[in-house]
Amino acid sequence: MNTIKSYIEAHKNRFIDELIELLKIPSISADPAYTQDVIDTSTAVKASLEKAGCDHVEICETPGYPIVYGHKHISDDLPTVLVYGHYDVQPPDPLDLWESGPFEPIIKKTDIHPEGAIFARGACDDKGQMYMHVKALELMNETDQLPCNVKFMIEGEEEVGSESLAWFVERNQEKLANDVILISDTGMISNTQPSITTGLRGLSYVEVEVTGPNRDLHSGLYGGAVANPINILAKMIASLHDENNHITIPGFYDKVEELSKEERAEMAKAPFSLEEYKNALDIDAVYGEASYTTNERNSIRPTLDVNGIWGGYTGEGAKTVIASKAYAKISMRLVPNQEWREITELFKTHFENIVPEGATVKVTPHHGGQGYVTPIDSIGYKAASKAYEDTFGKTPIPQRSGGSIPIVSLFEKELKSKTILMGFGLDSDAIHSPNEHFGIFNYLKGIETIPLFYKYFTELSK
Numbered sequence: 001m002n003t004i005k006s007y008i009e010a011h012k013n014r015f016i017d018e019l020i021e022l023l024k025i026p027s028i029s030a031d032p033a034y035t036q037d038v039i040d041t042s043t044a045v046k047a048s049l050e051k052a053g054c055d056h057v058e059i060c061e062t063p064g065y066p067i068v069y070g071h072k073h074i075s076d077d078l079p080t081v082l083v084y085g086h087y088d089v090q091p092p093d094p095l096d097l098w099e100s101g102p103f104e105p106i107i108k109k110t111d112i113h114p115e116g117a118i119f120a121r122g123a124c125d126d127k128g129q130m131y132m133h134v135k136a137l138e139l140m141n142e143t144d145q146l147p148c149n150v151k152f153m154i155e156g157e158e159e160v161g162s163e164s165l166a167w168f169v170e171r172n173q174e175k176l177a178n179d180v181i182l183i184s185d186t187g188m189i190s191n192t193q194p195s196i197t198t199g200l201r202g203l204s205y206v207e208v209e210v211t212g213p214n215r216d217l218h219s220g221l222y223g224g225a226v227a228n229p230i231n232i233l234a235k236m237i238a239s240l241h242d243e244n245n246h247i248t249i250p251g252f253y254d255k256v257e258e259l260s261k262e263e264r265a266e267m268a269k270a271p272f273s274l275e276e277y278k279n280a281l282d283i284d285a286v287y288g289e290a291s292y293t294t295n296e297r298n299s300i301r302p303t304l305d306v307n308g309i310w311g312g313y314t315g316e317g318a319k320t321v322i323a324s325k326a327y328a329k330i331s332m333r334l335v336p337n338q339e340w341r342e343i344t345e346l347f348k349t350h351f352e353n354i355v356p357e358g359a360t361v362k363v364t365p366h367h368g369g370q371g372y373v374t375p376i377d378s379i380g381y382k383a384a385s386k387a388y389e390d391t392f393g394k395t396p397i398p399q400r401s402g403g404s405i406p407i408v409s410l411f412e413k414e415l416k417s418k419t420i421l422m423g424f425g426l427d428s429d430a431i432h433s434p435n436e437h438f439g440i441f442n443y444l445k446g447i448e449t450i451p452l453f454y455k456y457f458t459e460l461s462k
């Protein structure tokens with residue numbers, strides 16, 4: 001057995017126990033009730049980096065939650081890898097759908113994870129995947145095989161838009177200087193077919209409010225005679241897609257990059273079973289934009305989805321009422337070249353244009369970010385590919401993901417370096433959902449693969 005494997009074998013129980021401790025802290029960045037827990041998590045991450053062998057670790061204050069920064073410098077002549085991850089998590093609700101407490105991690109076996117998986121909010125996104133890097137550093141340090149310089153930057157606001165991180169990166173270009181950025185905050189195809197994420201979608205997130213009459217009304221006395229904001233909002237939203245499920249906002253597709261036939265054919269080679277996809281979700285058919293496949297719809301095509309909608313009476317029983325207001329939260333996933341602020345403006349103008357007489361609409365933009373694509377001929381990609389080949393015995397497939405990590409395009413702009421997305425999660429790990437989990441196999445495979453990335457990246461950089 002090589003030193004990487006034997007170190008993991010000897011320490012894996014502790015690696016799992018340490019992650020479980022981290023998962024017990026409810027670091028929910030979206031909810032101010034958990035402020036202290038988010039801060040406590042940053043302290044725990046700092047301590048873990050010190051223990052893993054960083055020369056220097058600090059908590060960097062920002063206008064929002066702190067960023068944990070650490071480094072180990074070996075030589076000015078060697079390349080520097082900057083590891084990014086996030087220690088904040090999504091809110092766990094709906095709580096009643098969790099089979100065990102979201103912050104009471106337990107290990108359970110599943111069909112996909114026969115070796116067991118850790119169930120907890122943040123297990124996969126991103127505490128588990130971030131902590132693989134901390135343990136990989138410990139491993140390289142303890143076995144004297146850290147081949148280059150390393151920097152860590154772990155933030156606490158990724159799930160709410162990374163505003164403070166953008167602030168931090170703009171002010172610390174020199175401190176963060178690096179040759180490649182390494183992130184594990186995405187997924188791979190399956191435990192027998194690794195893949196490397198080569199693209200992320202951008203995002204524009206808006207909230208809309210439709211107002212009708214100045215107060216809630218009796219739906220018998222007034223019904224039929226005034227604009228009902230909920231009816232109006234439903235109609236407006238429905239009109240945002242046409243019969244082919246194309247988005248109807250004027251200009252929305254203007255900058256969308258169309259992939260060539262060859263590129264689409266290459267994409268279609270990735271293993272995918274539509275039957276299994278439907279079965280896993282209990283749906284009898286997939287749905288989406290005409291003339292694109294499921295894998296295209298969820299990666300290279302932009303989308304518009306309502307994420308929440310409310311208004312009127314939603315309590316027990318029935319109440320006859322026409323509400324004064326109706327609301328929705330809407331996300332648009334964007335593809336490279338679409339500029340998220342421009343798309344937000346196009347949405348706002350269009351939505352304000354289509355509101356009928358008798359109602360008014362207010363559009364409030366939330367956060368957003370640019371999409372990202374990375375080439376597969378870079379040293380970073382090649383190093384990652386070789387690392388997976390060694391540990392999985394298979395060449396990883398490059399694949400564009402539908403998710404967003406908006407800060408990645410900012411890294412490229414501010415730090416002028418490429419990001420390599422070495423994800424070890426699976427789509428079935430239920431990130432952002434009840435019963436989120438992360439396979440023990442995946443966690444340990446990550447710890448095994450990461451040191452090989454460092455090795456090959458350093459070798460290929462010479």
Ligand code: BES
Binds near residue numbers: 187200367402404
């Ligand atoms: N780690 C995810 C993004 C992700 C997951 C990308 C799986 C690719 C595969 C990240 O934490 C996330 O949830 N991002 C948000 C955007 C953010 C601005 C809130 C998202 O994609 O909804």
Ligand code: MN
Binds near residue numbers: 086125158185
């Ligand atoms: Mn994440």
Ligand code: MN
Binds near residue numbers: 090125159431432
């Ligand atoms: Mn997330």
